[in-house]
Amino acid sequence: MAKRVFKHDILNAALSERPPAVLYHYTDQKGLLGIVRSKEIWASHHQCLNDAQEFLHAKGLIRGEIERRLESAAPDARSLLEAMRSTLSGAGMEEVNLYVAALSMDGDSLPQWRAYGGAAGFALGFSAGRLVLPEEFTLARCVYEPAEQEELAKAIVSEVEDLAAQIGAVGRRNLDMAAWAGLLGLLHNFALIFKHEKFHEEREWRIFSRVLMDIAPALPVDGNDKLDFRLGRSMLTPYRRIPLKDNRGHMPLHEVVIGPNPNKEQSRRSVQSLLNSEGGLAHVKARNSDVPYRNW
Secondary structure, rough: OOOOOOOOHHHHHHHOOOOOOOEEEEEEEHHHHHHHOEEEEEEEEHHHHOOOOHHHHHHHHHHHHHHHHOOOHHHHHHHHHHHHOOOOOHHOOHHHHHHHEEEOOOOOOOOHHHHHOOOOOEEEEEEEOOOOOOOEEEEOOOOOOOOOOOOHHHHHHHHHHHHHHHHHOHHHHHHHHHHHHHHHHHHHHHHHOOOOHHHHHHHHEEEEOOOOOOOOOOOOOHHHHOEEEEEEEEEEEEEEEOOOOOOOOOOEEEEEEEEEOOOHHHHHHHHHHHHHHOOOOOEEEEEEOOOOOOOO
8 A cells, every 4th residue: 555645535545546456458469479578568658648638638627626616716715726727728737758558457358359459469467466566657547437536636626725725825926836836746646547438448557657857859868767669650659668577576477368369279379388488477377368259
């Protein structure tokens, strides 16, 4: 359980919820080989996610909460709320460096096979409770339900209000600074777990980073903090490598689910041979999907 960081318990709970026993990462043949051999997963820059509206969705929820409070706010509270609203409208929300890797609670999901698997897809199931992530990364459940999102948005706005009161923000400049620093910091912590309810079938958990200072276009990157890049559909995609290991240094791979495939048994045997050939993974079992889906 993560230590208490925020005044409002709902925010602490969102980032410290205990994961299910197994979480699955969907990938293709290339991804399977890369993950098994390197014992690591890639976290892509958040601006390169499939859903380009994710950060905007979180901003919209926070903006809605601010507008609701402004309707009945006292003059002293109104100034801070207006400063927060101004912060949301300004630059800086999306122009940061956050990195994300997707996992799912469902290891045999038809929507996921359609989206990621093709005719040769795989779901790598990891023992989530055994994962030891780098210090700058967090594992958290995505929030789809509008009611739960609204409660988190309320807590985020209240957290900024409490921060402003704590530092005794007086005057326009101090209010703007409290709104900017507090709201941006909280959004960077929580924006990537807010997902539109239409995506609920993904049942996603995410490994995501804090803001990392690797702004290569503007600043030189230290050699020890070098970014990696992969080919994207229309642009290069920056990513971070995340070692997948437990407290003994072993990769906590639980199973590999093989997606719908025209050669089910041959595919299962080939994946099992791969696992048997890699050190420390011979105990991991491969199994075929039960989904009656055919795309070949």
